[in-house]
Amino acid sequence: MKIALDVMGGDNAPYSIIDGGLDALKEDNEIYIFFVGPKETIEEHIASKNFSGISGRYEIIDAQDVITNDDKPVEAVRVKKESSLVKAVTLVKSGLADSVVTAGNTGAFMAAGFFVLGRIKGISRPALAPIFPAQGGRHTVVLDIGANMDATSENLVQYAKMGSIYAEAVFRIEKPKVGLLNIGVEEGKGNEVTKAAYELLKNETDINFIGNVEAREVPMGAADVIVCDGFVGNVMLKFMEGLASSIFSTLKEELTAGFFRKLGALTLKPAFNGFKKKMDYSEHGGAPLLGVKGACVKSHGSSDAKAIKNAILKQGKGMVKEGVLKKFNKGI
Amino acid sequence: MKIALDVMGGDNAPYSIIDGGLDALKEDNEIYIFFVGPKETIEEHIASKNFSGISGRYEIIDAQDVITNDDKPVEAVRVKKESSLVKAVTLVKSGLADSVVTAGNTGAFMAAGFFVLGRIKGISRPALAPIFPAQGGRHTVVLDIGANMDATSENLVQYAKMGSIYAEAVFRIEKPKVGLLNIGVEEGKGNEVTKAAYELLKNETDINFIGNVEAREVPMGAADVIVCDGFVGNVMLKFMEGLASSIFSTLKEELTAGFFRKLGALTLKPAFNGFKKKMDYSEHGGAPLLGVKGACVKSHGSSDAKAIKNAILKQGKGMVKEGVLKKFNKGI
Structure with a gap:
C-alpha cells in the first residue's frame, strides 16, 4: 500500500508531518510512503530520527515549491506544478501511489483532485x-x-x-x-x-x-x-x-x-x-475527498504527528483496502 | 411592566408555563402578567398553587384555540384568531402588554410578529x-x-x-x-x-x-x-x-x-x-424576535418553568427596560 504524503501542508509542516509518516511506517509494515517535499530537509530529519526497520519502505520525492493557505486554490494548482501538494496528487494520478494525504490548503487540494485526477462519473462536485x-x-x-x-x-x-x-x-x-x-x-x-x-x-x-x-x-x-x-x-x-x-x-x-x-x-x-x-x-484521522478518481485524504490544518499517522493508517489505507473507489464506480 | 404569556406554547404547556409565570411574579414584584389560554385550566392551576402576594398582579385572558407545531404558520395566524399565541401578541399591539413570551410554534410567532405588530422601518426580515x-x-x-x-x-x-x-x-x-x-x-x-x-x-x-x-x-x-x-x-x-x-x-x-x-x-x-x-x-431565558414593532420573546420549545421565568425576567422585562425598541427606531 503506497501513500503519497504532502510534507509541506498544515500548520506543523514539515517536521510533525514527517514524524507522522515515520510513525505510520513503524506501526504498520504494509505501508510504503512517498515523502513529498524539499529533499534535503526530509532526508536530514529522517536521518536525525535514526529509525530502524523502515529502510526500503519509503522514498523521497523532491518538491521545492509550496502552496500556502494564502494561495488562490485553482491558480496555485495551475501555476505551482512543482509544489509538494500537486506532486503528491500526481503520484496517485500516475498510479505510483494508491492514495494521498495532506494537511495543506483545502481548496487547492480540492482543485488538484478536480483537475489532476478528475471527477467520478455522475458526480458534479466532490x-x-x-x-x-x-x-x-x-x-x-x-x-x-x-x-x-x-x-x-x-x-x-x-x-x-x-x-x-x-x-x-x-x-x-x-x-x-x-x-x-x-x-x-x-x-x-x-x-x-x-x-x-x-x-x-x-x-x-x-x-x-x-x-x-x-x-x-x-x-x-x-x-x-x-x-x-x-x-x-x-x-x-x-x-x-x-x-x-x-x-x-x-x-x-x-x-x-x-x-x-x-x-x-x-x-x-x-x-x-x-x-x-x-x-x-x-483519533479519526483525516477526511476523504469523495468524488474524485483517486483516494484523497485531507487532514486537519493543525494536525500533529498522531493525526497524520491516523490519516495514513485509517483513511489513506482504509479507503484503498475497502475498495471504496471501485464501489463508487459501480454504485453511482 | 406588563408581560403577555402564551400559556399553551411549548412541550410542557400549560402547567410548566403557568408555573414559570408564577415564579416570575414571586421573584419580581415589578412584573404584571397576562396569562393567555383556556381560562378554567389557568384558574384551577393557579388556585391549586395557593401562592400569596401575587393577587392584583396578574390577569387571565381567555383563549380557547391553540396553534400547534404542526400548524402552518401564516395560515394558523390568519385563521386561529382565538389562539393563545395570536391573542398574546395582540395584547402588545393594543398597548396593554409591554412584551410577549411564548414557547410555541416559532414560525407562527414570527408570522404573528410580522402581520399583527408589523416590521420596524428599514428591516425587511425579523x-x-x-x-x-x-x-x-x-x-x-x-x-x-x-x-x-x-x-x-x-x-x-x-x-x-x-x-x-x-x-x-x-x-x-x-x-x-x-x-x-x-x-x-x-x-x-x-x-x-x-x-x-x-x-x-x-x-x-x-x-x-x-x-x-x-x-x-x-x-x-x-x-x-x-x-x-x-x-x-x-x-x-x-x-x-x-x-x-x-x-x-x-x-x-x-x-x-x-x-x-x-x-x-x-x-x-x-x-x-x-x-x-x-x-x-x-439560564439565559428566551430569544428576542428582533425587527418587529413590539418586544417579542421566543422561549425554547422544551422550556420548563425555570426557562419561562428567565425568559420573562431577563428578556421580556430586559428588552423593555433597556428601551431596545426605541433604540432600533433611532439607529436603523
Missing part, C-alpha cells in the same frame, strides 16, 4: 467527508464540510449516495441510515435547497434515506451519514472543535477551584483522558 | 437572537437562528445593525464587536451570500465590524454579536444543545465506571453543577 464521533462509541460520516460552498439539491443527492457507499465500506454495515441535516424533522422544513433535496432523496431507492435530522441529533448518532451543504458542515465541524475545547477549559476551571476539588479531579484523570480521546478528532 | 454562553462568563448574541431560512446579504447587514444595538443595550457595552460567521477569516471566503455581506458590512460605519469569525471562535467569545443565515444559526444552536448533552452523558459513563471514580465524582458534584449551569440555555 465532497469532504470526515467522521464525527457520536454517543456510545458510534460514528457518523458528515458530508460536505467545505469542498463546495453553494451546494444545489442535486449535489446533496450525490453526497447521499457517496456517503452511503463510504459508510457501508468503512463501518461495515449494510444500508447505512442517511439523514438530511435540517432545522426540523418534518417534510417541508428548511431552506430552498434542503426542501428540494428532500423531494429528490425520498425517491432514491438505492439509499436508506431516513428523512430530516436536526443538528441536535447528530452527536447522538441518529444517522450513519449526514448530508449537508459545505458551508453548514464546515460551521458544524468547527463549532464542535471550539465547543469541546471551551467545555474542557470551563470544566478545568471548575475542577481546580479549591483544594478538595483538585484532589477529586486527580482521581478522575483517567476518566477525563478516556473522555478526551472520544472527542479527539485526531 | 431575526431570532438568542444569547450563546461563551468562555470566561462572556456572552454572544447570535442572529438569526431560524426566523428566515434563506437570508440575503442585505438581511445579514440588517441583522448586524439590530444585533449591535441589542448587545449594546443588554450587555451594556459600547460599540459591540460584530462578526460575520464564515468558514475562514480571510476576506473572500465563504458562500455567495457571506461574500456579498462582507463587502457591505465593511462599509458600514455605525457598527464595529470585526470581519469573518469561524464557528470555532464562537464559544471562545470572539465577538459580542455573530451574524448568520437562519438555517446555519439554527444548526449551530441545536448542535450546541446536542453536543453538550452528549458530552455530559459520555462524561457520566466515564466517571461512574468503577468504585474509585464514583467516589471522585461525588466530591466534584458542585463543580459539575457549576459547569452545567454555565452551559444551560434555560
Whole structure:
C-alpha cells in the first residue's frame, strides 16, 4: 500500500508531518510512503530520527515549491506544478501511489483532485467527508464540510449516495441510515435547497434515506451519514472543535477551584483522558475527498504527528483496502 | 411592566408555563402578567398553587384555540384568531402588554410578529437572537437562528445593525464587536451570500465590524454579536444543545465506571453543577424576535418553568427596560 504524503501542508509542516509518516511506517509494515517535499530537509530529519526497520519502505520525492493557505486554490494548482501538494496528487494520478494525504490548503487540494485526477462519473462536485464521533462509541460520516460552498439539491443527492457507499465500506454495515441535516424533522422544513433535496432523496431507492435530522441529533448518532451543504458542515465541524475545547477549559476551571476539588479531579484523570480521546478528532484521522478518481485524504490544518499517522493508517489505507473507489464506480 | 404569556406554547404547556409565570411574579414584584389560554385550566392551576402576594398582579385572558407545531404558520395566524399565541401578541399591539413570551410554534410567532405588530422601518426580515454562553462568563448574541431560512446579504447587514444595538443595550457595552460567521477569516471566503455581506458590512460605519469569525471562535467569545443565515444559526444552536448533552452523558459513563471514580465524582458534584449551569440555555431565558414593532420573546420549545421565568425576567422585562425598541427606531 503506497501513500503519497504532502510534507509541506498544515500548520506543523514539515517536521510533525514527517514524524507522522515515520510513525505510520513503524506501526504498520504494509505501508510504503512517498515523502513529498524539499529533499534535503526530509532526508536530514529522517536521518536525525535514526529509525530502524523502515529502510526500503519509503522514498523521497523532491518538491521545492509550496502552496500556502494564502494561495488562490485553482491558480496555485495551475501555476505551482512543482509544489509538494500537486506532486503528491500526481503520484496517485500516475498510479505510483494508491492514495494521498495532506494537511495543506483545502481548496487547492480540492482543485488538484478536480483537475489532476478528475471527477467520478455522475458526480458534479466532490465532497469532504470526515467522521464525527457520536454517543456510545458510534460514528457518523458528515458530508460536505467545505469542498463546495453553494451546494444545489442535486449535489446533496450525490453526497447521499457517496456517503452511503463510504459508510457501508468503512463501518461495515449494510444500508447505512442517511439523514438530511435540517432545522426540523418534518417534510417541508428548511431552506430552498434542503426542501428540494428532500423531494429528490425520498425517491432514491438505492439509499436508506431516513428523512430530516436536526443538528441536535447528530452527536447522538441518529444517522450513519449526514448530508449537508459545505458551508453548514464546515460551521458544524468547527463549532464542535471550539465547543469541546471551551467545555474542557470551563470544566478545568471548575475542577481546580479549591483544594478538595483538585484532589477529586486527580482521581478522575483517567476518566477525563478516556473522555478526551472520544472527542479527539485526531483519533479519526483525516477526511476523504469523495468524488474524485483517486483516494484523497485531507487532514486537519493543525494536525500533529498522531493525526497524520491516523490519516495514513485509517483513511489513506482504509479507503484503498475497502475498495471504496471501485464501489463508487459501480454504485453511482 | 406588563408581560403577555402564551400559556399553551411549548412541550410542557400549560402547567410548566403557568408555573414559570408564577415564579416570575414571586421573584419580581415589578412584573404584571397576562396569562393567555383556556381560562378554567389557568384558574384551577393557579388556585391549586395557593401562592400569596401575587393577587392584583396578574390577569387571565381567555383563549380557547391553540396553534400547534404542526400548524402552518401564516395560515394558523390568519385563521386561529382565538389562539393563545395570536391573542398574546395582540395584547402588545393594543398597548396593554409591554412584551410577549411564548414557547410555541416559532414560525407562527414570527408570522404573528410580522402581520399583527408589523416590521420596524428599514428591516425587511425579523431575526431570532438568542444569547450563546461563551468562555470566561462572556456572552454572544447570535442572529438569526431560524426566523428566515434563506437570508440575503442585505438581511445579514440588517441583522448586524439590530444585533449591535441589542448587545449594546443588554450587555451594556459600547460599540459591540460584530462578526460575520464564515468558514475562514480571510476576506473572500465563504458562500455567495457571506461574500456579498462582507463587502457591505465593511462599509458600514455605525457598527464595529470585526470581519469573518469561524464557528470555532464562537464559544471562545470572539465577538459580542455573530451574524448568520437562519438555517446555519439554527444548526449551530441545536448542535450546541446536542453536543453538550452528549458530552455530559459520555462524561457520566466515564466517571461512574468503577468504585474509585464514583467516589471522585461525588466530591466534584458542585463543580459539575457549576459547569452545567454555565452551559444551560434555560439560564439565559428566551430569544428576542428582533425587527418587529413590539418586544417579542421566543422561549425554547422544551422550556420548563425555570426557562419561562428567565425568559420573562431577563428578556421580556430586559428588552423593555433597556428601551431596545426605541433604540432600533433611532439607529436603523
